[in-house]
Amino acid sequence: MPRIGAFICHCGLNIAATVDVERVAARARAIPGVVHAETYKYFCSQPGQEKIAEAIRSSRLDGVVVAACSPSMHEATFREAAALAGLNPYLVQIANIREQCSWVHSDRETATVKAAALVAAMVAKVRRDQPLEPIRLPVNPRALVIGGGVAGMQAAWDIAEAGHAVVVVEREPNLGGRMAQLSETFPTLDCASCILTPRTAEVARHPRIELLTWSEVREVSGYVGNFSVKIARRPAFVDWDRCIGCMLCQDKCPAPAPIAFEHGMGMGKAIGVSFPQAVPNRPVIRREYCRRFQGRKCQVCAKVCPVGAVDFEQAESCREEKVGAIVVATGFDVMPAAHFGEYGYGEYPDVIDSLAFERLNSSSGPTGGVIRRPSDGRIPREVVFIQCAGSRDPDRGKPYCSKICCMYTAKHAFLYRQKVPDGQAYVFYMDIRAGGKGYEEFVQRTVEQAGAMYLRGRVARVYPEDGRLLVEGVDTLAGTKVEVAADLVVLATAVLPREGARDLARTLKIAADEHGFYSEAHPKLRPVETMTRGIFLAGAAQAPRDIAETVAQASAAAAKALGLLTRGELAADPLVAEVDEARCSGCLVCRHVCPYQAIEPRELAARKVASVNPGLCQGCGACAAICRSGAMGLHGFSDKQVLAEVGAICL
Amino acid sequence: MTAQPRLVGFACRWCSYAGADLAGTSRLEYPASVHLIRVPCSGRVDPAFVIRAFQRGADGVLVAGCHPGDCHYASGNLFARRRFALVKRFLEYLGLEPERFRLEWISAAEGRRFAEVIREMTADLERLGPNRKLREDP
Numbered sequence: 133m134p135r136i137g138a139f140i141c142h143c144g145l146n147i148a149a150t151v152d153v154e155r156v157a158a159r160a161r162a163i164p165g166v167v168h169a170e171t172y173k174y175f176c177s178q179p180g181q182e183k184i185a186e187a188i189r190s191s192r193l194d195g196v197v198v199a200a201c202s203p204s205m206h207e208a209t210f211r212e213a214a215a216l217a218g219l220n221p222y223l224v225q226i227a228n229i230r231e232q233c234s235w236v237h238s239d240r241e242t243a244t245v246k247a248a249a250l251v252a253a254m255v256a257k258v259r260r261d262q263p264l265e266p267i268r269l270p271v272n273p274r275a276l277v278i279g280g281g282v283a284g285m286q287a288a289w290d291i292a293e294a295g296h297a298v299v300v301v302e303r304e305p306n307l308g309g310r311m312a313q314l315s316e317t318f319p320t321l322d323c324a325s326c327i328l329t330p331r332t333a334e335v336a337r338h339p340r341i342e343l344l345t346w347s348e349v350r351e352v353s354g355y356v357g358n359f360s361v362k363i364a365r366r367p368a369f370v371d372w373d374r375c376i377g378c379m380l381c382q383d384k385c386p387a388p389a390p391i392a393f394e395h396g397m398g399m400g401k402a403i404g405v406s407f408p409q410a411v412p413n414r415p416v417i418r419r420e421y422c423r424r425f426q427g428r429k430c431q432v433c434a435k436v437c438p439v440g441a442v443d444f445e446q447a448e449s450c451r452e453e454k455v456g457a458i459v460v461a462t463g464f465d466v467m468p469a470a471h472f473g474e475y476g477y478g479e480y481p482d483v484i485d486s487l488a489f490e491r492l493n494s495s496s497g498p499t500g501g502v503i504r505r506p507s508d509g510r511i512p513r514e515v516v517f518i519q520c521a522g523s524r525d526p527d528r529g530k531p532y533c534s535k536i537c538c539m540y541t542a543k544h545a546f547l548y549r550q551k552v553p554d555g556q557a558y559v560f561y562m563d564i565r566a567g568g569k570g571y572e573e574f575v576q577r578t579v580e581q582a583g584a585m586y587l588r589g590r591v592a593r594v595y596p597e598d599g600r601l602l603v604e605g606v607d608t609l610a611g612t613k614v615e616v617a618a619d620l621v622v623l624a625t626a627v628l629p630r631e632g633a634r635d636l637a638r639t640l641k642i643a644a645d646e647h648g649f650y651s652e653a654h655p656k657l658r659p660v661e662t663m664t665r666g667i668f669l670a671g672a673a674q675a676p677r678d679i680a681e682t683v684a685q686a687s688a689a690a691a692k693a694l695g696l697l698t699r700g701e702l703a704a705d706p707l708v709a710e711v712d713e714a715r716c717s718g719c720l721v722c723r724h725v726c727p728y729q730a731i732e733p734r735e736l737a738a739r740k741v742a743s744v745n746p747g748l749c750q751g752c753g754a755c756a757a758i759c760r761s762g763a764m765g766l767h768g769f770s771d772k773q774v775l776a777e778v779g780a781i782c783l
Numbered sequence: 784m785t786a787q788p789r790l791v792g793f794a795c796r797w798c799s800y801a802g803a804d805l806a807g808t809s810r811l812e813y814p815a816s817v818h819l820i821r822v823p824c825s826g827r828v829d830p831a832f833v834i835r836a837f838q839r840g841a842d843g844v845l846v847a848g849c850h851p852g853d854c855h856y857a858s859g860n861l862f863a864r865r866r867f868a869l870v871k872r873f874l875e876y877l878g879l880e881p882e883r884f885r886l887e888w889i890s891a892a893e894g895r896r897f898a899e900v901i902r903e904m905t906a907d908l909e910r911l912g913p914n915r916k917l918r919e920d921p
Contacts, residue, residue, distance in 0.1 A: 202804045203821070231807025232819055236898070242787060242815040249818055641855050643801075643891045651891065663797065663891070664855070707823070725826075727857045752856035753827030757866075769822055774793075774832050781791055781818040782839035 134259050137168040137193040138251055139184055141175040141200035143230055150234040152244040156199065159248040163255050167191050176206050184210065185217035193219060195258040199227035199251045204663075205654075220263035222706070222768065227254040249781055256776035264767055266703035267746050271357035272456035273697050276301065278349055278636070279461035281309020282328065282679060283671025283686040285335045287459045290690035292340040296697050299453050300335070301363055302345040304392075306410035307332045309463050310672075313393060315493035315501070317679060318543040319574035325409060325496065332411040346416055350450070352639050355750060356666030357456045357702045367446040369417035370403070374441040377413040379404065381433035381442065389421035396484070397491040397506065398498025403433045403442075407496055417442075457666050457693040460640065460650060461686060462633055464672035467522040467626040471529060475518065475594045475623055481507040482601055483594060483621045485521075486537070489544055493551075503551055505620045512555065512619030515548055516603045517541045518591050519561040522626030530626045530647060535676040537624035538565045542578040544622060549582035557584040558616050560591050560605050568678070587614055594621055627676040642667055650674050660689040668692050707768035708749035709756060715763035716741040722755035722764050731755060788842040788908035790817040790901070793828045797855040798890045799847035805894030813898040814905040817845070824848065825886075826859025830870045833884065837874075837917035842908045843883045845900065850888040860888070878916050882907040 138160035142148035153171040160169040168191040174180050175198055187193060196219065198210045203226040211221035229247040237243040273296050277288045280302030288298045300307075311317075312332075314324035335341055344363055351362040370381075382404030390399055393406035400406065402421040405413060423430035424444060434442040466487055469478030477483045482505045484492075495501035505512045519537050522529035538561070545557035564586070566572040578584045591605040603616045629648035637644040642662040643651040650669050653661040660668050670686035671677065677685070696702070709722075709730075718740040723731040730748035733740050742764070744755075756766040765771070794800040800821050806813065822828055825848025836844050846867055848860040867886040874884050885904060889897050 202807070204801065204804060228804075228819075228821075231804040233815070235807040235810055236813055237815045238812060239815070246815045246818065253818065253820070638852055641853075641857075643798075645892045663801070725858075725862060727859070750856060752824045752859050753822065754824065754856065754859050754862055757827050757829045758862070766823070766827065769827060771829065771831070774820060774822065774829075775835055777820045778791060778832060778836045778841075779839055781820070782789060782836060782841055 133165045134194045135167045135192055136165050136195040136197065136255055136258060137184070137187050137191060138166055138197045138199065138255065139175050139187075140169070140171040140251070141180070141198065142171060142173045143200060144173060147200070147230050147234040150237060150240060150243045151229060151247045152240060155244050156229075156248045156251060160197075160251050160255065163252055165259060166255060168193065175200055176209055181209070181213040184213055188214060188217040188219045194223060195261065196224045197227055197251060197254040197258055198224065199229045199247065199254070201230040202226070202228045202232070222264040223258060223261050225254040225258040225261070227251045249783070252783065253777040253780040256780040257773045260770065260773045260776055262767065264706040267706050267708070269357050269702045269704050269747055271696060271699055271702050272359075272454050273297070273700075274299065274453075274455045275457045275459065275693050275697060276359070276361055276453060276455040277459045277461060279309065279463055279671070279673070280304070280307040280343070280345065281461060281463045281671065282311040282331075283461035283463065283673075283682045284309070284459070285331055286683045286686035287461060287670050287690040287693070288341050289331070289335055289338065290687050291693055291697070292338050294694050294698075295340070296694065297340045297342070299342045299344060299455065301347050301349055302343070303348055304406065305346045305368065305414070305416045306406055306412060307335060307343070307345065308410070311679060312407065313395065313487060313494070314490045315495070315497070316543060316547060318539045319568070319570040321543070321547070329409050332409075336411045343412065345412060349636065349639060352458070352641075356704070357696065359455050359458060359666065361453045361455060361458070363451055363453060365449045365451070367448055368414070369419070369442065369444055369446050370415055371441045371443050371446070372412065372414040374439050375414050376439055378438065379415065380436045380438065381415055384432050384436045386430065386432060387421050387423050389418050391418075394498055395487045395491050397488050409496070457668065457696050458640065459668045459670055459686075459689045459693055460636070460642070460673055461670040461689075462630045462636060462673040464676065465628045465630050467529065467628055471522055472623060472625070475521065475591065475621065476596070476601070477623055480594070480596055480601060482619065483623065485623045485625045486540055486544065489622045493544070493547055503548060510619065511552055513552070514556050514558070514616065514618045515620045515622060516616050516618040517545060517557065517559045517622045517624065519559065519624045521623035524562060530628075532647070532676070533565060534624070534627040535565070536627065536678045539568070539571055539574070539678065541624050542566075542575045542584070545584035546578045546582045549584065557582065558618070559584055559586045561586060561588060562590070568680070589614070627672065629673060633673060640664065640667055660685055660692055666696060705751070706746065707751045707766070708746045709744045709751065709753065709764055709766050711742050711744055712763045712765060713741045715761050717761045717763070718742065719760065721758050721760065725754040725758050727752065727754070787814070788816045788905060788913070789840065790843045790845060790904055790908060791836040791841040792817050792819045792845040792847060793822050793825070793832060794819045795825045795848040795855075795860070796821050796823055798849035798853065799825075799887070799897065801891035802889040802893045802897045805891065806898045807894075809894045811894055811898040813901040816905045816908065817901045824854065824856050824859035825863035826854070826856065828863060830866060833870060834917070837879070837883075837914060838919050840914065840918045842911070842914045843885075843904050845885050845887060845904060847887045847889045847897075847900075850890055853890065879914070880911050882911060883914060
């Protein structure tokens with residue numbers, strides 16, 4: 133009989149406060165085959181791991197159960213510790229008595245009994261474990277970055293600079309993302325384009341970066357180190373290889389088109405680029421606004437193009453890229469108008485959101501950087517900024533803080549006063565959250581130098597009167613009602629994941645939270661990894677964050693991706709399926725349910741049996757569940773093991 | 784501890800087991816009736832596991848996986864859905880109350896939902912009393 137050791141962790145008081153760990157250890161000792169059981173404050177610590185190693189050696193253990201936190205936390209830790217002590221790491225199992233016991237039950241007696249049962253189940257399981265060796269897999273050294281904003285560009289740049297090829301997929305026709313839409317950045321008031329444009333140019337001409345803009349990821353198959361990605365490129369109706377970027381087509385195009393880049397503040401043309409510094413500097417035709425695609429006779433762009441690059445027949449094209457790692461940097465959207473009826477957003481033209489204000493403020497924007505209100509082009513003398521429009525509002529909006537709004541609103545108020553020295557900015561806020569280097573100081577400058585009036589309280593409604601907008605709110609500090617007649621109202625709308633983020637999560641098989649932000653593998657220790665190995669996160673796709681944090685996280689994601697790409701070979705868990713050839717009837721039902729085409733028939737003497745390619749098998753166990761002769765086994769989750777767990781729990 | 788029903792849960796490691804962990808990190812209290820068995824995928828769960836649990840005296844069995852379309856292995860939960868639709872009918876045919884067996888989709892973000900399902904099932908099992916139908920004599 134195998135000699136099992138059970139190690140019951142106190143996890144400080146996280147477990148010990150609710151579970152009587154000594155009793156759990158005593159119950160474990162009573163299980164036949166358990167030759168060692170002890171408790172310790174923190175088994176994950178160095179001395180804790182040393183205790184396990186010592187017991188493995190002195191008690192000659194050939195199976196270890198650690199009753200502690202979830203296996204997603206420290207399974208790897210304890211397997212490594214066991215391996216260092218000479219025990220095969222796959223002879224270690226974790227009983228989850230923290231997340232699934234002490235943290236969710238308060239009655240000490242029932243929690244203790246349940247913890248003991250969970251330990252017994254793992255003892256039953258580990259007893260039926262086999263020593264296994266990790267599977268070696270080749271790693272494709274290329275990377276894919278999804279998203280060409282500041283996060284995606286930083287990640288791509290870092291990976292490329294380290295010597296690896298990178299494919300960048302961007303949905304828009306050009307790089308830049310949200311940051312390209314901004315005027316200045318807080319707290320230094322650097323011009324956003326001045327920082328970003330050199331970076332876009334560098335990324336575009338990097339010899340190891342390939343740009344696929346106006347493109348989307350359609351399908352992802354494979355696994356860490358060996359992903360295969362199908363990328364669709366929408367038709368631009370312009371042959372970009374021929375195009376010389378003169379933009380005569382855009383100048384001469386007679387069809388105006390609202391382009392997303394201007395966020396409702398300005399018009400573009402049906403053919404053209406989003407902004408003059410766009411990289412790649414190549415136009416697309418937006419069919420929904422193009423006269424020719426609307427059935428009219430216009431062909432102006434084709435006629436004026438000096439190189440004959442316009443191609444109305446261009447179709448969607450598809451390509452497949454093989455990569456070893458993927459960085460997801462799809463960024464954010466802001467909450468749409470429909471949510472803000474009481475502020476009249478979407479109804480009154482002079483109620484705009486902050487992204488629109490960025491465009492008004494931008495020297496390359498529709499007003500050339502002069503702040504004019506949309507309705508009549510007048511320069512607003514009084515501007516009301518409303519923070520937390522949709523954020524920190526669990527009932528009607530989002531419960532979370534969008535994090536960047538306090539700072540960009542302070543920036544807006546500051547810049548407004550610079551441009552309109554006799555103007556007055558009012559800021560309605562709930563709290564000012566200015567955690568960051570130089571952030572609080574900047575907010576103070578906005579109050580002191582720019583004279584912005586900060587009013588703590590919410591706005592009840594906004595309505596038009598005599599060509600202005602009356603803003604009714606409360607000042608909760610003064611305990612009074614406040615009414616401001618404003619020329620322009622700017623809403624700091626909640627940050628949301630990009631449209632389509634959930635679909636992409638499905639395509640990539642990564643998790644997203646209830647709001648659609650991508651979930652990191654661990655909030656503290658694995659902040660840029662996903663639960664799917666080989667896929668990493670950067671920027672606001674994971675949670676609202678500012679540019680500085682986004683860039684830092686993008687570099688972190690790049691470093692993690694490089695840690696994988698530079699290895700050449702990868703060790704994968706050997707928890708894969710294996711056929712007992714003596715029992716296999718050769719029916720090959722397993723082959724039909726395998727999502728990875730990992731099962732092939734094999735000739736064996738006079739008959740045919742199933743055979744599993746362990747490099748392709750991902751260990752889902754669909755084959756094991758469907759096998760009628762019980763020949764298909766799954767290492768780590770065999771029928772015998774699961775049934776033994778059932779037996780132990782039901783004892 | 785005879786008062787507490789015994790609920791055996793098979794939870795896929797990617798979604799439902801992680802959802803149960805989230806219930807833990809969120810400190811959402813639910814009855815200690817449930818004991819989870821971690822499996823790679825709901826498609827790994829052999830009907831024999833469910834039957835065995837009832838035979839060994841489980842009062843209820845839960846199979847929990849990723850929402851359809853979200854399976855880490857693309858299609859495992861779809862096999863589970865078909866398989867357990869049949870198993871459920873079979874168990875009812877044998878005379879087991881329908882509340883004793885549930886197949887649920889619980890994502891890694893749905894800690895609240897996990898706790899809710901356990902509360903509901905436990906309340907149902909308390910109302911039904913012990914499973915005597917399939918239980919083998921001890």
